[in-house]
Amino acid sequence: MKKNNTKYSKIDSLLPKINDLRSSIKCIENDPNQYIETDHPINPIQELARVYRHIGAGGTVSRPTKIGPAMIFKNIKGFPNARILVGLMASRERIGKILGVTSNTLGIHLAQARENIIPPVLTKTKKIPCQEIIYDAKNNYFDLRKILPTITNTNKDAGPYLCLGLILTNNHLKPKQTDVSIHRLCIQSKDELSIFFAPGRHIEIFRKQAEKQGKSLAVSINIGLDPAIYIGAQFEAPTTPFGFNELSIAGGLRNKPIELANCIFIKQKAIAKAEIVIEGEILPNIRISEDNNSKTGKAMPEFLGYMGKANPSLPVIKVKGITTRQNPILQTLIGPGEEHVNLSGIPTEASIYLKCKDSIPGLVKNVYAHSSGGGKLLAILQISKRNSNDDGMARQAALIALAVYRELKNIILIDEDIDLFDTNDVLWAMQTRYSGDIDTIFIPGITGHILDPSQSPMYNNKIQKKGTTTKTIFDCTVPYNLKKEFIRTKFKKINPNPWLKHK
Structure with a gap:
């Protein structure tokens, strides 16, 4: 695959001027078919998912549902300064506008970005956007359940979930090998999350290698990102081999490198312009039942439209701290919705197109x-x-x-x-x-x-x-x-x- 070292090109002049979640929203905010805000009070526990199901969830969600605008809820019960965004990537047309291409060519466009990757860089700015507000887990008042307005979808959910937390970590044995991917994260306590790995995921291999040595794996959980980052991160092997940093594909999509920053509480990198970053460590030899608090036997609604079964033994992330932007936006999705379809599907299209084009x-x-x-x-x-x-x-x-x-x-x-x-x-x-x-x-x-x-x-x-x-x-x-x-x-x-x- 080719590596694009060009700093400026004709492509760059055609791209929307987007470098984070907020500029992504600006790209569509004047189109009510693509974006709306509401001040009407909403409860993040079950109610938000029920509401958005009718407005724009789509996907494999049980009917009635439809593809509609993205929504920001600005009046979250129990969280006076919080905002929740749902559905930003739940429409191919909307993703196309944000990436500067037509909806029908998204897979081909992503394939071209895979062929013209631009690696991420460490930001040179002193004021890191994602670190404007800092929460130290050592503080007696620290409780991520009170800091972040996480949602539950149904009364059977194992607990509140972070559904768009992009995990960034490195291979413990070969630190230059980096991986970013989204995993199911359930809040288990004030400073602990359980993490579910589907079979074969690269970060799970990193975790096992560290665990064999009795060591934890430092991870940053990045929430509220430019969709180019989320979508580029969803490639899988063999299109992106073991240790490949998928942030390079997001760089290819934007024709400029994604900026990283050093974490505050752990030795790891974070995405500098994220809305929220959770810094933590996956602990070795510690396991927890996913429904440890709810005892429902269920996890959350999964991408095929069924309630997932709670996993009886999952690794634990110990949270060391949280950093956010001022007035942060917590970005989430409805598990079986069109947003998950696009996150998974567009990289799938690109991978198949690339290999068939070559063969x-x-x-x-x-x-x-x-x-x-x-x-x-x-x-x-x-x-x-x-x-x-x-x-x-x-x-x-x-x-x-x-x-x-x-x-x-x-x-x-x-x-x-x-x-x-x-x-x-x-x-x-x-x-x-x-x-x-x-x-x-x-x-x-x-x-x-x-x-x-x-x-x-x-x-x-x-x-x-x-x-x-x-x-x-x-x-x-x-x-x-x-x-x-x-x-x-x-x-x-x-x-x-x-x-x-x-x-």
Whole structure:
């Protein structure tokens, strides 16, 4: 992958002038379809999630829900100086505006940033924005439950969760290896958080290496960020190999490096323009039940729309301190919502597009990680066949996608005349360009995603281990030699606006 060392370029002049969360909001604040604020009192315990479900959660949230504007709640019960932002990344159109591209090219744009990375740098400014206010955990009055207005979604949640805490840490054995990623963080006490790691996450490997030596792992938890940072951080291996710093991709998206700052209470870096930074250490050989306080047996609503089960034994983060900006914005999301879809899905699209472009140039035109799969389980690949050999190459592209992103479960292949972002159009292709007995490829016994309830021995007795599934390719493309028989009705192009104007 290429590294971009250019300090200034034509690209930079086209980008929105964004370098943190607040400038991201400024980019959309005058559009009521994209952003609204409210002073109406809201309780962060269950009520906020219930309200935003109707306004803009979308995703796999149980209906009724929809994709709507991002919201800042400015009157939080119990937190007179706090603000909560939800839904900033819950719309592809909104993300496109913030990143300066169209919504349909987000995956391709992110792929280009991966190819033109710019590493982060230590900020030279003396006044660090994220350290305007400092809370020392040694203070007797310290209680992160009273400092941060964290939310719960339902009455079964294990506790308040930090849902957009970007963890930054280093490999204990090789400090130059850095990783940033988002993990499920449940507040367990005034200065402790539990952390859940999905299998194979790089920070979990860092943690285990430190634990073997009986040492803690210093982490900064960064909240309230430029969406370029959050989205760039969600790449996974093999697109971003072990030890790769995903902040370099955010640098590529902004065409300038992300600025870091030294933490105050631990030996670690933090994102200098974050709204909130929690500094702490993952303790060695200490475990806690996720529902230690609630005893509900549940965690929180997960990305596929079901309540997750509480993990009985999770590592513990001991909080050493909190730093914030003046009047900080706590940024969060609704677990199964469209915001999670985009965070996971757009990097998935970029990863698949990149590998297909390298392996079979010109065949795959675009990729969409569909909302119904939470941005992880279902991908639609738009194929442009150039000759009869591409009938087989289209299916090869699907195999490449499965290799690049192991959590994928189903892939739908469509032609270039189908709008991959229009589900009705995709299903039309399935009805008229697909026959189940010849256009379905099953690949059984493959590792998938443990949070899919159908991927378990209880659902399918042929499965021996949870998180194993049969992966399926649905080839809804027309055979190249039959393309002339599958031409869609063409209408003359016309501007309809004169008929839409009313006196």
